[in-house]
Each structure stands twice: as structure tokens, then as C-alpha cells.
Amino acid sequence: MKRANSVRTLAICTAGIGTLLIFSGTLAAQGPNQPVPPPYNPYPPGILPSDIVSEIARVRGEVAVIENEALAQWHALPPPVLTGQPPTLQGTGQRANQLLGKIMNFDENMSPFKNRACGFCHMPYAGFSGPIPSVNLTMVAYPGSYEFRAGKRTSQRYTYAPNFPVLNFNKTQQAFFGGNFWDSRATGYLLGSPDAEQAQHPPVDTQEHALPDTACIAFRLSTAVYRPLFETVWGTGSLDIAFPPNTEQICDTPGGASIFGGSATPIQLTPADRTKANNVFDNWGNSLDQYEASPDVSAFSSKFDEYLAFLAGVTGATNPMTADELAGYKLFDGKGNCNSCHLDGKGTTSPQFQPDHSKTASAAPLFTCFGSANLGLPLNPRDAIYYQNKPDFFGFTANPDGFGFRDLGLGSFLRGVAAPNPNSDWTQFAPTSDGQMQTSTARNVAMVPPACGSTEAPGPYFQKGFFHNGYIKSLKQLVHFYNTRDVYPFNVTSGHCPAGTIEKVNCWPMPEVRNNMDMTVGKLGLTDKEEDQIVAFLETLTDGFTTPYPDIGTFTGTCTTCNPATDPNCSASRQGNGFLIPTPPLPPCGTDICGVPPVPSPPIP
Amino acid sequence: MYKRLMNPIIMAAIGCLLSSNAMVAQVSPTTPKTVRGQITEGPALESSKDNWAIITWTSNNPGGTEEHFGVVHYGTDPKSLTNTAKSHIRLNPSHSYTVFRVRLDDLKPGTTYYYTVGSMGSNGADDSIKSTIKQFTTTAEPERASRQ
Numbered sequence: 231m232k233r234a235n236s237v238r239t240l241a242i243c244t245a246g247i248g249t250l251l252i253f254s255g256t257l258a259a260q261g262p263n264q265p266v267p268p269p270y271n272p273y274p275p276g277i278l279p280s281d282i283v284s285e286i287a288r289v290r291g292e293v294a295v296i297e298n299e300a301l302a303q304w305h306a307l308p309p310p311v312l313t314g315q316p317p318t319l320q321g322t323g324q325r326a327n328q329l330l331g332k333i334m335n336f337d338e339n340m341s342p343f344k345n346r347a348c349g350f351c352h353m354p355y356a357g358f359s360g361p362i363p364s365v366n367l368t369m370v371a372y373p374g375s376y377e378f379r380a381g382k383r384t385s386q387r388y389t390y391a392p393n394f395p396v397l398n399f400n401k402t403q404q405a406f407f408g409g410n411f412w413d414s415r416a417t418g419y420l421l422g423s424p425d426a427e428q429a430q431h432p433p434v435d436t437q438e439h440a441l442p443d444t445a446c447i448a449f450r451l452s453t454a455v456y457r458p459l460f461e462t463v464w465g466t467g468s469l470d471i472a473f474p475p476n477t478e479q480i481c482d483t484p485g486g487a488s489i490f491g492g493s494a495t496p497i498q499l500t501p502a503d504r505t506k507a508n509n510v511f512d513n514w515g516n517s518l519d520q521y522e523a524s525p526d527v528s529a530f531s532s533k534f535d536e537y538l539a540f541l542a543g544v545t546g547a548t549n550p551m552t553a554d555e556l557a558g559y560k561l562f563d564g565k566g567n568c569n570s571c572h573l574d575g576k577g578t579t580s581p582q583f584q585p586d587h588s589k590t591a592s593a594a595p596l597f598t599c600f601g602s603a604n605l606g607l608p609l610n611p612r613d614a615i616y617y618q619n620k621p622d623f624f625g626f627t628a629n630p631d632g633f634g635f636r637d638l639g640l641g642s643f644l645r646g647v648a649a650p651n652p653n654s655d656w657t658q659f660a661p662t663s664d665g666q667m668q669t670s671t672a673r674n675v676a677m678v679p680p681a682c683g684s685t686e687a688p689g690p691y692f693q694k695g696f697f698h699n700g701y702i703k704s705l706k707q708l709v710h711f712y713n714t715r716d717v718y719p720f721n722v723t724s725g726h727c728p729a730g731t732i733e734k735v736n737c738w739p740m741p742e743v744r745n746n747m748d749m750t751v752g753k754l755g756l757t758d759k760e761e762d763q764i765v766a767f768l769e770t771l772t773d774g775f776t777t778p779y780p781d782i783g784t785f786t787g788t789c790t791t792c793n794p795a796t797d798p799n800c801s802a803s804r805q806g807n808g809f810l811i812p813t814p815p816l817p818p819c820g821t822d823i824c825g826v827p828p829v830p831s832p833p834i835p
Numbered sequence: 836m837y838k839r840l841m842n843p844i845i846m847a848a849i850g851c852l853l854s855s856n857a858m859v860a861q862v863s864p865t866t867p868k869t870v871r872g873q874i875t876e877g878p879a880l881e882s883s884k885d886n887w888a889i890i891t892w893t894s895n896n897p898g899g900t901e902e903h904f905g906v907v908h909y910g911t912d913p914k915s916l917t918n919t920a921k922s923h924i925r926l927n928p929s930h931s932y933t934v935f936r937v938r939l940d941d942l943k944p945g946t947t948y949y950y951t952v953g954s955m956g957s958n959g960a961d962d963s964i965k966s967t968i969k970q971f972t973t974t975a976e977p978e979r980a981s982r983q
Contacts, residue, residue: 403957405957716936
């Protein structure tokens with residue numbers, strides 16, 4: 231968006247010399263001397279939700295509340311004592327590390343415009359996934375620090391993400407397991423934890439926090455009010471780095487800006503200081519991972535966990551399941567066949583295929599096999615990524631392909647397209663991985679602010695987006711998709727279902743990626759009531775039943791309501807259909823995605 | 836509609852395994868392989884639309900790797916089934932039967948195809964399914980294909 235009356239001066243950054251960027255605009259400045267860029271808004275009318283500005287402000291307020299709470303928790307914690315050989319933070323060391331992770335998770339300073347924390351896209355009341363209903367309903371990906379750049383996928387839940395193993399290719403199964411992100415690109419190859427590595431991507435993702443250099447994390451930490459806590463956990467002097475005078479200006483400029491000339495390390499540090507900053511960046515990932523692994527996040531406190539305790543004969547445990555929930559559990563394992571991928575952990579005392587009279591194993595099941603699958607989801611034309619094919623004020627274009635972008639998931643990562651691939655032995659498996667996305671843990675898929683009741687219309691409800699591209703808007707639609715993808719297939723894209731059909735009810739548009747489609751699902755033979763029962767079972771996997779879920783009450787927004795009498799889309803089956811838009815004629819898949827060897831086979835149009 | 840023997844009591848399966856990197860990994864173990872896969876229903880055409888079709892059959896759970904493939908060899912000449920289609924199926928260790936479904940793409944309209952079916956683990960281990968030659972015919976004209 232250009233402003234005719236703006237005057238700006240741009241100087242090319244050279245090594246060691248600062249860059250001055252002077253703009254005018256209507257965005258609030260971060261401080262008296264901070265420049266303000268014009269917003270990036272390449273979107274046609276109606277793509278950005280109408281309440282985006284107020285909702286951003288709402289979530290930022292919630293983030294600030296949790297940040298202050300976390301700082302108070304730190305101050306109330308007796309300090310650990312570093313002792314022993316090897317030196318260990320005795321007493322409160324683990325808690326100190328978890329709280330450090332929490333404080334960093336909700337620190338808005340970890341972005342160029344000091345307006346985005348990790349928590350902005352991952353709030354507790356949504357299982358630490360996307361907290362803005364109107365975004366979940368429309369653009370799917372969340373606006374980053376430089377508004378309104380946005381990514382291409384839904385924010386995944388933090389809960390149980392630490393349990394995924396380091397990405398590995400299982401030779402027996404001839405398939406990949408582990409990693410974090412929808413495309414498994416946070417492998418864990420260095421830190422031994424994919425979840426810790428995941429925390430290292432958004433800070434320098436141009437569409438998210440958009441810091442231009444990983445050393446900006448150390449830079450921001452060096453002036454943070456909780457610097458003492460960081461140095462308690464990770465060592466005195468770990469933040470003693472000689473940052474050059476232009477570091478503030480660099481870290482206040484979003485990554486991808488053309489002035490950086492493609493450099494990933496514009497901050498000029500000595501090799502020793504660069505190593506220190508890298509170590510701090512690893513520590514950042516480790517502490518965030520430990521917060522996510524803590525009972526504050528991965529709680530195992532769902533109704534289903536109570537049921538498992540009851541089955542195991544734990545004293546005081548009662549059976550909390552309703553008849554429909556139990557019926558849904560049976561279908562989950564039976565006709566629904568969900569537990570073939572969403573493993574739910576079973577007793578092992580009976581031979582294969584024989585009736586099982588054992589107690590269900592009390593091991594806390596994770597409801598995922600840690601693998602990936604292509605479910606054949608249609609392309610979602612509302613996804614923000616398609617519209618970011620024009621350069622922004624900083625000369626950066628997120629997606630030159632426009633609607634030629636196709637999400638190949640794991641395949642794109644294995645080719646090194648989505649992110650660098652640290653294992654060249656894996657690249658050969660890209661064609662058999664195209665379209666595959668991570669099998670999420672089903673836990674907390676239904677977690678919403680308690681006031682909003684559920685994810686399902688007519689509600690009141692909290693609108694979520696499901697799967698990697700947010701195409702599915704309710705759990706009912708989710709189960710219905712698994713059940714009927716191949717019963718109602720149409721050779722159309724979204725928004726073009728034939729007259730007489732209703733998209734997502736009896737019309738499923740064609741898959742975005744046809745290759746490697748999983749055929750375990752698509753025609754399960756479930757009745758409408760059986761679908762509802764599986765939804766009821768999924769809702770028992772929400773934490774906060776056996777013990778309160780921390781920070782579940784931090785939602786300050788408005789639950790969604792609708793009136794079935796006046797709105798034909800006011801039902802879980804048709805939820806979101808009022809916001810369907812026709813997919814435009816699709817250009818071929820961009821060669822930067824589909825032309826990179828080993829190319830997809832068959833070719834992707 | 837295909838049938839599957841349902842055990843009314845929840846069946847047992849192997850629980851969690853520890854992965855080699857000390858993180859708790861809930862990877863399905865390999866189910867013991869049966870002697871030979873045996874078809875109990877089908878194979879038959881599940882559906883045919885535009886230029887694709889789905890072939891389905893039910894067999895006993897063949898065991899082997901959880902990551903599995905249904906395989907269809909097909910062609911327009913019953914003596915020359917030179918095309919192969921493979922589709923992902925994930926076995927469920929606690930099910931005594933497995934439904935296989937394979938999608939065939941890029942078919943011609945109004946054409947009779949002949950086929951046999953098989954299945955294999957993702958490691959290539961064949962389930963030794965015995966399948967007679969079947970046939971199906973695609974619809975006469977595809978729906979107006981459009982990416983719009």
C-alpha cells in the first residue's frame with residue numbers, strides 16, 4: 231500500500247554501517263525514535279477479516295497478562311543452587327527452566343516491531359494453537375510482526391509436540407516418523423529434540439516474528455528484564471556479547487528485506503560472539519521445549535485420562551464417560567479405524583486378533599503414530615499465502631507463485647525447498663512423500679475457552695481451523711471428511727460444487743495434491759450419528775478435566791454464536807460455508823516447487 | 836458395502852515403544868505376518884468417476900509392516916495388465932480384517948479395464964494374495980473437467 235504523501239529515504243546497508251529507514255504511516259510506533267513502515271496489504275477486499283486490527287490488539291493484551299504472570303512466578307520461585315559434579319541446578323532448577331521457557335514464549339520483544347511473541351499464534355485456551363476465530367475462519371495463517379505478512383498453514387498445538395522423536399526414516403516401514411511442523415522440517419538433528427528446533431524457526435520466519443538474524447534473540451535477551459533468570463539457567467556471562475552499534479536497527483527491520491542482500495547473518499559479530507549467540511539460540515529452543523513438555527502445557531489431564539485411570543483401578547478414579555463417548559471410542563478403534571494412525575495405546579496381554587480381556591494399558595497414549603499422510607484435502611483458496619505475490623515495502627515477496635503455490639508438505643522439505651534438509655540420504659524419498667502432512671496428536675483438538683463450550687456451531691462456540699490448511703472448520707466436518715471423501719468426490723476446486731450439492735456435506739472438491747493419497751480413509755461407512763459419537767469421543771481428549779489447565783481462562787474475546795433459524799450455515803456440518811469463495815483458475819504448480827528434482831511423480835499440475 | 840468382522844470387545848495391540856533416541860516413541864510395531872493374505876470379499880469397483888476409479892477388497896489382516904500398499908495391475912487387454920496402481924493403506928494390528936482400496940488415475944472414458952489385485956508391505960514384502968482377473972468399465976464421458 232503506497233501513501234502518496236510519504237517521503238522516505240533508503241540507504242543500502244554495508245558491513246558495519248547502519249541503515250536508516252524513515253517512513254510515515256498510521257501504525258503505532260514502538261517508541262519515540264522508531265520508524266513506522268506502511269502496512270503490507272496485498273489482499274483483495276474480504277480476505278483479511280474485518281476485525282483483524284481489534285483482534286490483534288486483544289491477543290496482544292492477553293499475551294501481556296500471561297507474560298506478567300510468568301514473571302511473577304519467576305520472582306516467587308526460590309532460586310536453584312548450582313552444585314554437584316556435573317554442576318546441576320539443585321532444587322528448583324527444572325521449574326526455573328520451565329518458567330524461563332514460559333517467559334520467553336510470551337515475550338513480544340522477540341520481533342522487529344516488538345509486537346509478536348510465540349504465544350500470539352499459540353494461546354493456552356486453544357491447546358496453544360491459533361487464538362483468533364475470524365483468522366481461523368478466513369485467512370488461516372496468522373499476521374506476523376510486519377502486518378499483514380502471514381504464513382501458509384494453521385498454527386499447530388504445542389501440547390505433546392515435545393513427544394515427537396527426532397525425524398528418522400524407518401527402514402522396515404519405509405516411512406518417516408518424528409520431527410515437528412506439518413512438514414516435519416524441524417528434525418531435531420542437532421538439539422536432539424524436534425520441538426526445541428521448532429522454536430528456532432518462527433523467530434526468523436519472514437512471515438512470523440521476522441527477525442532478520444538469529445542473534446537478535448540473544449540481543450533482545452541481553453536487555454530483557456529476565457536476563458538474570460536466563461543466566462541462572464544457562465550460565466553467567468552467556469549473554470555477554472559485543473553487539474555492534476547498528477544491531478538495534480538491524481533487529482528492528484524484518485527479515486527478507488532487500489537491504490540485507492539475502493544474508494542470514496547481517497549482524498557483524500566476531501566468530502566467538504557468533505558462537506555465543508548461536509548457543510543462546512539453542513538454549514532458547516531448549517527452554518521453550520521444556521515449558522511445552524511441562525504439565526503447564528502437556529498435562530495428560532483429560533477426561534479420557536481419568537477413564538484410563540478408572541480402567542487401571544486407580545483409587546478414587548471414576549468412569550466419567552457418557553454412553554455416546556464410549557460408543558465413539560469403540561468406533562475410533564473399530565469402524566472408524568482412527569487408531570491405525572492415531573495410536574491410543576492398548577493392553578498387550580492377548581494374542582493378535584483375539585478378544586482382549588486385559589485392562590487398557592495405563593501408559594498415557596499420544597494419539598499419533600508420529601508419521602505423515604496425504605489425506606487428499608482440497609486447496610483452500612482463502613489461505614493468506616496465495617495473495618502475497620507482490621513485494622512489500624522492504625522489497626520482499628513471500629510467494630511469487632501466487633495461486634501456483636502447492637503445499638507438498640514433507641516432500642517439499644525433503645527436497646530442501648521448504649527448508650534446508652540436513653540429511654541428503656532422505657532426498658530420494660521426496661516423490662513418495664509429496665502431499666504428506668504430519669499426523670497430529672488428536673489430544674486437545676477440541677480444546678476451547680470454557681466459556682465457548684465447543685468448536686461446533688450452533689454454539690456458542692470457538693471457531694478453529696483444522697488440518698494444515700484450515701479447510702475444515704468443525705470436528706463434525708473433520709470426521710465427515712474421513713468418512714465420505716470418496717463418497718462425494720467432485721472434479722472441482724473449492725467454491726465450485728455443482729448446484730444441488732453442499733460443499734463439505736455432499737460435495738468434496740478434488741485433492742490439492744493427488745500423489746501418495748492415503749486410502750485408509752475416504753469411505754468408512756459411518757452413519758451420521760456415528761460421526762457425532764466420534765466427535766464426542768474426540769472431545770474427551772481435552773486437558774483440564776482431572777486438574778485445571780493453566781491459563782485456560784485467559785481468553786478475553788467473544789465466543790461465536792449464530793442463529794439456525796436465519797442462517798442455513800449455522801450447524802457443525804455447514805460451519806464456515808458462508809465464507810467459501812470460488813477458487814480462481816489455478817496456474818500450474820510453480821517450478822520452484824514442482825520442478826525441483828527429484829520431481830513429483832506423477833507430475834503435479 | 837463391504838463387511839468387516841467386528842470384535843465387540845476392544846482388541847489388544849502393542850503399546851508404546853521407546854525409540855532409539857530415548858524419546859518416548861509410539862511407533863506401531865510390525866504385526867506378525869500371516870502365512871498368506873486371503874481375500875474374503877471382492878475385489879470390486881467401489882466407484883468410478885471422470886478419469887479415475889477405486890477398486891476395493893477385504894482380506895484377512897496380512898500383517899507385516901503397518902505402512903502397507905494395496906496394488907492393482909490393470910490394462911485394457913486381459914492378457915496384458917501392464918499398468919500398476921498402488922495406494923497407501925495403514926494396517927490396524929487389532930483388526931482381524933483389512934479393507935484395501937486402490938485409486939486408479941488417468942483412465943479413459945467408456946473403456947473396459949481388466950485387473951488383478953494384491954497387497955504388500957512398504958518394505959516390499961508381498962502378501963501373496965491370489966486374485967482372479969476382474970473387469971470394470973469407466974463412465975462414457977468424463978464430467979466437464981475444470982480446475983475452476
